[in-house]
Structure formats: C-alpha cells, structure tokens
Amino acid sequence: MKGKKSIDWPAYLFMLPALIIYISVIVFPVFYSLYVSLHKWNGIGEMEFIGLSNYVKLITQDDIFLIAIKNNAIWIVLTVAFITAISLGFAVILNKQFKGRTFFRGFFYFPAVIAPIAVAIIWRWIYNPNIGFINEFFGAIGLDFKQNWISNPETSLYAIFIAALWQGIGQPMIIFLAGLQTVPVEVLEAATIDGAGSVRKFIHVTIPMMKETFIIVLATLIVAALKVFDVIQGLTGGGPNNSTQMLSTYMYSQTFKYANVGTGTAISVIMVLIMIFIIVPYVSFTAKED
Amino acid sequence: MITAKKIRFIKFLMLYLILIALALLWIIPIFTLISTALKNKQDFYSGISLFALPDVLAWDNFTNAITQGRLLTYMKNDLIISGFKVPLGIFVESLAAFALTRLNIKHRTKWFVFFLIGMMLPMQTALVPINVVYNKLKLTNTYFGLFYVYVGFGISFGILILRGFMKGIPKDIDEAAYIDGCTKWQLYYRIIMPITKPAVATLMITDFLATWNEYLLASVIINDNAKKTVPVGLMTFVGEHGTDYGYLCAGVLISVIPVLVVYLAFQRYFVEGMAGAVKA
Numbered sequence: 001m002k003g004k005k006s007i008d009w010p011a012y013l014f015m016l017p018a019l020i021i022y023i024s025v026i027v028f029p030v031f032y033s034l035y036v037s038l039h040k041w042n043g044i045g046e047m048e049f050i051g052l053s054n055y056v057k058l059i060t061q062d063d064i065f066l067i068a069i070k071n072n073a074i075w076i077v078l079t080v081a082f083i084t085a086i087s088l089g090f091a092v093i094l095n096k097q098f099k100g101r102t103f104f105r106g107f108f109y110f111p112a113v114i115a116p117i118a119v120a121i122i123w124r125w126i127y128n129p130n131i132g133f134i135n136e137f138f139g140a141i142g143l144d145f146k147q148n149w150i151s152n153p154e155t156s157l158y159a160i161f162i163a164a165l166w167q168g169i170g171q172p173m174i175i176f177l178a179g180l181q182t183v184p185v186e187v188l189e190a191a192t193i194d195g196a197g198s199v200r201k202f203i204h205v206t207i208p209m210m211k212e213t214f215i216i217v218l219a220t221l222i223v224a225a226l227k228v229f230d231v232i233q234g235l236t237g238g239g240p241n242n243s244t245q246m247l248s249t250y251m252y253s254q255t256f257k258y259a260n261v262g263t264g265t266a267i268s269v270i271m272v273l274i275m276i277f278i279i280v281p282y283v284s285f286t287a288k289e290d
Numbered sequence: 291m292i293t294a295k296k297i298r299f300i301k302f303l304m305l306y307l308i309l310i311a312l313a314l315l316w317i318i319p320i321f322t323l324i325s326t327a328l329k330n331k332q333d334f335y336s337g338i339s340l341f342a343l344p345d346v347l348a349w350d351n352f353t354n355a356i357t358q359g360r361l362l363t364y365m366k367n368d369l370i371i372s373g374f375k376v377p378l379g380i381f382v383e384s385l386a387a388f389a390l391t392r393l394n395i396k397h398r399t400k401w402f403v404f405f406l407i408g409m410m411l412p413m414q415t416a417l418v419p420i421n422v423v424y425n426k427l428k429l430t431n432t433y434f435g436l437f438y439v440y441v442g443f444g445i446s447f448g449i450l451i452l453r454g455f456m457k458g459i460p461k462d463i464d465e466a467a468y469i470d471g472c473t474k475w476q477l478y479y480r481i482i483m484p485i486t487k488p489a490v491a492t493l494m495i496t497d498f499l500a501t502w503n504e505y506l507l508a509s510v511i512i513n514d515n516a517k518k519t520v521p522v523g524l525m526t527f528v529g530e531h532g533t534d535y536g537y538l539c540a541g542v543l544i545s546v547i548p549v550l551v552v553y554l555a556f557q558r559y560f561v562e563g564m565a566g567a568v569k570a
Contacts, residue, residue, distance in 0.1 A: 011393035025442020
C-alpha cells in the first residue's frame with residue numbers, strides 16, 4: 001500500500017463519475033442561470049446585458065413575485081407544522097406491534113407512489129363544484145355546503161395543501177419509522193423502570209434520540225416546500241388570479257409562457273439563495289457530526 | 291391479571307379504531323379514482339352519484355387509455371429511462387460513497403457537503419441551462435438526455451443514504467480483505483456492496499418512484515409524443531380529450547402498477563435501508 005502522504009489517485013477515481021455528472025447537471029447550471037439572469041433574453045435571439053435589472057424589477061415592481069414569495073412562505077409553514085406532526089403520528093402508531101401492521105404501512109404510504117401531477121388531477125376531480133366527492137358528500141348527508149374549493153382565491157391554496165398533505169405523509173413517515181428503530185430498547189425499558197409514562201418517555205427519550213431524523217425530515221420537507229410545483233401546476237397553474245402562484249410556477253410561466261428567460265432565471269437564482277439561507281444550518285450540522 | 295388484560299384489549303381496540311378512521315379518510319381519493327374509472331362520461335351528467343355504480347361498468351376506459359391514449363408507449367418510455375437511471379445512478383453514487391467512507395481521500399467531509407448541496411437546489415435552476423445546452427448538442431427528445439439529468443439530480447440523496455449506511459460497516463472488514471489480497475475494486479464489489487443491500491433496495495424504491503413520476507424536467511426535455519413519459523403523457527389526456535375523467539382515472543390506475551410492483555418487491559428492506567439517512 002502507498003504511504004499516507006502521497007495522494008491516492010485511484011481513490012479519487014471512484015469519485016470521478018459522480019463528480020463529472022454532478023458538476024455538469026447541478027453545478028454548471030447554477031452559474032449559467034446566474035449569467036442568464038443578468039440579461040434580457042427571449043430564449044432565441046441575442047442576449048442583452050442589463051445587470052441586476054431583472055432582480056430590481058422583481059423585488060420593487062412585481063406584485064405577483066411578492067405574492068409568490070408569500071405563498072411559498074405559507075406553504076413552508078403549513079408543511080412543517082402539519083406534515084411533520086401527522087407523519088410522526090402515523091409512524092408512532094405504525095411502529096407498534098399489531099396484526100396487519102405491514103398492510104397499514106403500505107396503505108398509508110400508497111399515495112406517495114402516485115405521480116404528483118396525477119394526484120393533482122384526482123383532487124381537481126374531488127373538488128369539482130358540481131359532482132366532486134366533497135360536495136357530493138355534503139349533499140348526501142344533507143348539508144348545503146357547495147363550494148368552489150379551488151376556484152375561490154380564499155380557499156384554493158389550502159385546498160391544494162390538503163391534496164399535497166394526502167400524498168406528502170408517506171416519505172417522512174418512512175424516515176420517522178427508520179428513526180424510531182434507532183432508539184435503543186434498553187433505554188426505553190430503563191425509562192419505564194424509572195416510572196416514566198408512555199407520553200413522557202416519548203417526549204424525553206424518543207424525541208431527543210431522534211435528533212438526526214428530525215433534522216433530515218425537516219430539511220427535506222422545507223426544500224420540497226420551496227420547490228413545490230407539480231401539485232400546483234396540475235390543480236390551478238397558479239390561479240385563480242395568481243392567488244396560488246409559487247416561485248416555481250411563476251418561474252415556469254415567465255420562462256416558457258412569456259419567454260422572459262432573464263426574469264425566469266432570476267427567479268430561480270433567488271430560489272437558490274433562499275435555499276442556501278435556509279439550509280446552511282442543516283449542512284453545518286451534518287458536517288459537524290463527522 | 292384480568293384488569294391488565296382488559297386494559298391491553300381496550301388499548302388495542304382504540305389503536306384499531308384510530309387506524310380505521312384514518313384509513314377511511316385516506317381512502318377517499320383512491321375510492322374516487324376507482325369509482326370514476328368505472329364510469330362513462332355520460333354517467334356523471336346523468337346524475338349518478340359518485341357513491342353508486344352505473345348499470346354498465348365502463349371497462350373501455352381502460353382499453354381506451356391504452357390504445358387511444360398511447361399509455362403503453364408512455365410506460366415503455368418511462369421504463370427505459372428508469373431502467374437506465376436507477377442502476378446507473380446507484381452504481382455511480384455507491385462508488386462515490388465507498389470512496390468517501392473507506393478510501394484515503396482528503397477533506398472527505400468537505401466533499402460530502404459539496405455533494406449534499408445538490409439536494410437543496412431546485413430543478414428550476416437547471417431548466418434553462420439544460421435546455422440551451424441540449425438544443426446545441428441535439429439531446430432534446432432523447433432518452434439519454436433525460437436520464438442523464440435524472441442521474442445528476444439523484445446523486446445527492448443517493449450519496450447521503452449509501453454513505454450513511456456504509457459508515458456503519460466496521461473497518462476491520464477492510465483490513466482483513468486487504469490482507470487476503472483484495473484490491474479496492476474487489477473490496478467494493480465483493481464485500482461492501484453485498485452488505486449495503488438494504489440501502490440499495492431503499493434507493494431502488496425511492497429512485498424508481500422519483501424517476502417514474504417526474505414531470506417538470508420531462509415536460510421540458512421531451513415534447514415528441516412518441517418519447518413522452520407517463521406523467522407528461524397523462525397530462526395530454528387532460529388537453530386532448532376535454533378531460534374525460536373516467537378515462538383519465540383509468541390511465542392513472544394503470545400507470546401506478548409498475549411502481550406498486552417495485553414497492554412490494556423491495557418493501558421489506560425499506561425501513562431498514564432508510565436508516566442510512568438518519569444516522570448522520
């Protein structure tokens with residue numbers, strides 16, 4: 001074997017394929033987007049350098065951009081509050097020993113296997129004001145409660161969130177289940193002997209021991225919430241009247257519908273900046289653990 | 291004794307009651323999906339409730355989705371792309387994770403963080419650059435073009451999971467293997483990878499799901515009908531046919547079959563393999 005001081009080139013060879021693909025697909029586009037965002041460009045013709053104008057316009061003049069920021073913030077809060085809590089609850093229940101556990105795990109995970117765009121289509125049907133499930137159901141139990149759930153700007157964002165929640169529980173639930181397996185049985189037994197009830201055991205033993213799990217769940221959920229696209233695009237496309245516009249859908253329509261590619265890439269660069277800001281604590285935590 | 295038994299019984303009863311209540315809520319969309327897939331367009335407007343079945347079940351929704359809807363073509367395309375993306379991605383990621391956990395690499399934590407950052411980046415940043423480059427290289431509307439991007443976007447999560455799992459494998463194994471004359475490649479291929487099987491199985495499920503269901507990149511890179519993947523193909527059902535929901539729901543149901551097969555095949559490793567993610 002080689003001495004420790006000389007560089008072990010074959011070791012780097014193992015990393016090389018991942019590195020090449022990663023740089024070409026992830027790293028290069030970020031810088032290229034940054035470059036495009038400093039230009040006025042329709043995607044076909046010549047690029048015209050305009051400095052930070054795209055950013056300045058977005059922040060100072062574009063009301064839809066501000067709506068998108070606000071909606072993304074609401075979406076992140078809803079996701080962190082509800083999806084984390086509910087998926088943890090599911091994981092705790094499905095971690096108990098009982099007959100049919102595997103079935104129920106699979107059952108509640110099932111929505112996560114459907115394409116998000118298809119989930120959006122299903123829910124558009126459920127929310128159909130005339131013959132959708134919800135209004136039919138209220139009709140069937142004798143309540144006159146018909147609503148235009150997704151075409152009403154007041155309710156549409158929350159209506160979409162319900163659809164996202166239905167699908168979004170599966171993945172964090174599995175990660176929480178994996179995390180629950182890492183809590184040593186002996187520690188829980190010791191707590192029982194010390195007279196701790198199951199609620200106290202959960203709060204004072206299980207949750208602290210699942211710190212890593214919480215961090216990865218929160219990090220992935222926040223990232224996903226900032227990127228949310230499919231379910232919005234499929235249900236409302238950002239409407240009605242931009243009331244469900246997100247950074248991702250606005251970026252998409254600016255770039256591909258209105259051919260304001262400079263503005264579109266500027267939005268995507270802003271998304272990266274927000275992401276870095278949110279995610280630095282996570283990365284530094286993961287690095288420290290080493 | 292009897293009271294303790296009773297308490298346990300009541301606890302179990304409550305557990306099942308909670309589960310069944312939750313299951314009833316969760317099943318609403320699936321119920322809607324199936325109930326809709328069995329109805330013709332006219333049925334909805336002739337006042338048949340969602341909770342009732344029509345006299346004649348509309349099985350032709352399923353055959354129409356396959357023949358007129360070209361669903362089999364979309365599924366074939368998606369299978370080809372996932373068939374390349376999933377194994378190739380896991381291979382590339384596992385090589386890197388192996389190097390990062392068991393080989394002599396300087397600043398390995400920094401390298402890991404560098405790879406991890408990709409998980410945070412929105413796909414949106416890649417849309418325009420990849421569109422520009424692909425137009426130049428003539429990679430739009432190619433299988434390669436799409437799965438190459440998918441491999442790139444999978445690298446961060448793959449390395450996270452595999453590295454977490456490989457870190458838990460004792461280092462003594464490496465030394466014993468080197469003493470027996472193993473090369474680095476043999477250590478990777480013969481010893482570490484077989485032990486890493488649960489994490490690989492987990493990645494197979496999550497990767498296959500993510501690839502099979504991805505919409506945004508697929509809709510931008512592929513616009514040739516003959517090359518579209520399932521999610522993009524399903525969206526053509528919405529446009530082309532004035533959204534016949536029965537037909538669309540039948541399409542969704544058929545498109546879920548391959549994912550279910552993969553999930554059921556690998557689910558016994560699923561929770562165990564995910565442990566690689568939570569042991570930071």
